[in-house]
Amino acid sequence: MNRIDDLIKKVDADRLMTTAATIAQWERLSGSDGERQAFDYIESVLKDLGFTCQRHDPVCLVSLPGAASLEIVGDPDPIRCITHSFGVSTPADGIELDLTDAGSGSNSDFARAEALGKAVLMDGLATPNSVAPAESFGAAAVIHNSGDQIHEMTISPVWGSPTPSSMQLLPTIPHLSVDKDGAARLREHLEAGRCKVRLSATVETSWKPLPVLLADSPGFDEMLRHVLLSGHVDSWYFGAMDNGSANASMLEVARLMKECQAEMHHGLRLAFWSGHSHARYATSTWYADEYWSFIHHYCIAHVNIDSPGGMGATDLSGASTMAETHRFAEDVFRYVADTDLNYDRIGRLGDQSFWGVGVPSFYCSISQQPPEPTPTGVGALLGRGGGLGWWWHTADDTMDKLDPEFLVRDAKILFATVHALCTEPKIDFDQAGVAREIRATLEDLQRVAGQDLDLTRLIELSRNLEELGTIFRSIELSEEAADEEIALYNGCVTGVSRILIPVNYTVSGEFEQDPAIPGEPLPGLQPMRQLPERRSIPDAYYPWLTKLRRERNRLEQALIESTNLLAQATSIFLMEDDA
CATH class of the missing domain: 3.50.30.30 (Glucose Oxidase; domain 1)
Structure with missing residues (x-):
């Protein structure tokens, strides 16, 4: 851990604040001249660091x-x-x-x-x-x-x-x-x-072109498998916290990761979006559409950062993750900040445009204001805590709302997350945690409407997957593990995510985008909750029952495919251990 400790100590408050102030000198409405100046500045910094940059200008509403x-x-x-x-x-x-x-x-x-x-x-x-x-x-x-x-x-x-x-x-x-x-x-x-x-x-x-900046770490083309670190550049007003501090944190991560090139097993792609605030995540969605196959084959995780380092942002307990990424993130939070991380299921916000592709995700905001007894405003919107500060999405989001100490803390957490994802050969995600979340959701739906649609087989399949996922995650890969072993393990982890995330997070599936509406696990099956009240109205009951049978089939197939994938890989590793 000495290497990561040395790098974490290099996260620099003055540089973070100077970079944030540089970006926050421009008002950055999507598609505006000020936003393009900010993009130009960010690109120049990344090119100086040796990153390979490409700009796109998709036309968006x-x-x-x-x-x-x-x-x-x-x-x-x-x-x-x-x-x-x-x-x-x-x-x-x-x-x-x-x-x-x-x-x-x-x-x-x-x-x-x-x-x-x-x-x-x-x-x-x-x-x-x-x-x-x-x-x-x-x-x-x-x-x-x-x-x-x-x-x-x-x-x-x-x-x-x-x-x-x-x-x-x-x-x-x-x-x-x-x-x-x-x-x-x-x-x-x-x-x-x-x-x-x-x-x-x-x-x-109106329809107009918006900028997208992609920046790849040195050696990216040789690795291809990569981590996507993303954040939006556009803002309301001058947006020092939202999202100047995030852009500064991303550039700080890029600086430090440049020193780790020889240690990287996975590449790093930074993506800077426009259209987050004024086009409902249009450019991250464009990237998901335009690069779907590339993302599907090579992206191991998406780390998003939004509004770090706000003054008074003492709450670190609920940075959002997926069930499969929570334990990974929890280890980072404990190591860097000496704090536990509650499981806060990632929501339908923050450029989370890659669920259909099945990409495991981390974060949006890392820190927030202290929890309120009855959250209002943005706290209510985010579903917990005190939100991102009273100045969020107002003209008062200026540099005086940033706390340099908290910004360093959040940037350290961001860097440590990206560093671990890029330098650890093993993709250590918790597929048993996903199965556990699915099983708990199915058991709850069964209690509510099991007499309308029986979920017993799915509950048993998810329980089996949970047990198998626990065994699989316990497999140790030695430092001398062959590239083929690492590829087998990581391919299985990624493959299960590609199968389960679309059913656990989307209704529309792999190639469409669900609306920007909060949802629950297994959103395609959630309408089961309304079946009991619809029983007396055949035209309301039976069409939904038909739809839900198909959703049950969709999930059953995903559970079977995931179980088979894990079982095959596990048996290979266990046979090697016996030998």
Whole structure:
């Protein structure tokens, strides 16, 4: 460990902060001149380090919010507001609508609010989850109560640029956000009787080229099997934390990994994305589409980094991973930061565009604000903790929001993760952990709706896979292990991931992208939970039962294929041990 210790000590606070400040001098809306200047700077640094760089400019659907206004008819004081990426523009002189209150935005709240043709006030951040219910109940506009701060958001549920079938999912009405004081004023007028509002919104949505920068470590072409380290360059405003500090951390990792070239068993590809914030992860999705076969054959892991080093970001307990990568990451956190890492299943955010390809993933944010008893704002969006700071997605995301000590800590964790993935010959992922997660999910679904769809065989298959995965992970590869042995072991680990991740994380499968909506394990089987309430309505029950039988078959086949792959490799290693 002396080598890694020496390298970790070289993570430099001054260099990280200087690099972040250089990137944060530019406002970096997707496709803007400022963003391209940041890309040019990053590319120049990487070329100086000896990385081989290539730039691409895929055409993507980009949505940039402009001016917005909101006033209560009869009240001379306007309410501070913004509009959102992929919201719809109003006519230049705005629209006048009756206002109604949909509370938390549930279906029952919308039904009670009689939203048809009205502007609807609802609590919570403007997210894709709010689009479908508002439009299905016929709302003419939505006003989101963003809480203490008004956060810039992207509301499209379409992941990446839309296809002919997903175009219909794009929002069709204006969306604004106000803070809690603005929401309180609106509710005061509602309580006093009928309330009309006048609102306007300007959103520029169009197809335009966006930059992508790929940078390969020296010797990449000889290795091919590689780790993908990625982060977005585009930002809201100057984005010092989100995502200037992440870009700086990636460059710091590149500097240190250059010193490890002779030790690397797997190459390193850095990917810098545009369109994260204003095109719903469009360029990482383009990369998944354009390089699908290359990723499928050669990418062993995706490490994403977003918003490290925020002031007050003391919570390291829940950096997101997959079940197969959690124990690997936990070892890193214990070694670098002397802290445990809870299992926080990676969510549908942060350029996680490679689930269909079956690539194991690490992280998005490494650190967050301390947990709150009742998370609101971004804490609620991320499902835990205090989120990324009150300044997240606001004009206040400036250099004073970075803590150099925390940025060094997070960069060390990032570097140690990438270093271990690139220099350890054995890909030490925990396929038993995946089987355990699948089994627990199946057992829960069986309790809820087992009389509708029997999952007994799948539960038994997942239990067998868990036992086999435990045996397989215990196989020791000596330092003198032949290249063929290492290739057999790693090929099995990667092969199982390629099979299981698509069924454990996607509905659409290997070549499509699911919507940007939070999900649970085995998302294709999750509709089982609604079967009991649909039994009395044949047209609602039997079509879903048919669909779910097919999903059961999909998972069963994946479990069988994974078990066979592990069994074959395990038997070869055990026979060699006996010999």
